[in-house]
Amino acid sequence: MNRKAKIAVFASGSGSNFEAIEEACRNGDLHAEIVIVVTDQPAAFVVERARQVDARIVAFQPKAFQSKNAYEEAILRELNDVGAEWLVLAGYMRLIGPVLLTAYQSHIINIHPSLLPAFPGKDAIGQAIAHGVKVTGVTVHLVDAGMDTGLILAQQAVDVVDGDAEKTAEVIHAVEHELYKDTLNVLFRR
Incomplete structure (x- = not known):
């Protein structure tokens, strides 16, 4: 299979996961091409x-925009314009609504810094530290209408580093970059 998956990367922050995905695409380590980056x-x-x-x-x-649907319809027009086949959420801090969920059913992927179903939503690392867990992790999952509730595709455990959120986040980000790339490659080569 020579054809690369056309992906839209959605992000809201610094873009470290976007950067890892882009580098993997450029180096041929990810069987995809980024056709658009979407941010809120x-x-x-x-x-x-x-x-x-x-x-x-x-x-x-x-x-x-007047509504969430209007916002997502504007995004959908852009996605259609570039032929995006998959939506890859990389630190996108908004719930995906019905417009995109319908248009990209089973083709929206997210990465989350915990072993879901534990610690969904914002500040998962902070939640893990506050609960005193010794192990947290990374989950790659399909996106559905809930918050971090979609079908789990892959997970990897990460030890909490001395109750330190910043050090733990560094380890989690390194794991995210590899696990996301590997999981996406499995999906894109089907």
Whole structure:
């Protein structure tokens, strides 16, 4: 199979997962090409990272739209324009709504910094530290209408580093980059 999957990367923050995905695509380690980067935070550093590699960027502020559906319909038009086949969430801090869920059923993937179903939602690492767990991890899952409730595709455990959220996050990010790439390659080569 020579054809690469056409992916849209969704991100809201610094873009470290976007950068890892882009590098894996460029090096041939991920059987995909990024056709667009979507962000809900036009000032996020992911925009700068995307510019550095000449990626097409869509930076819409949800508040500028009358509804969540209108926001997602605008995104969907952009996705259709570039032929995106998969939505790869990489630190995208919004729940995906019915417009995109319907258009990309079973083709929206997310990565989350915990062993789901434990610690869904925001600040999963902080939640793990606050609960005093010794092991947390990373989960790659399909996206559904819930918050981090979709079918789990892959997980990897990560030891909590001395109750230190920052050190634990560093380890988790390294695991995320590899686990996401490996899981996406399995999906894209089906």
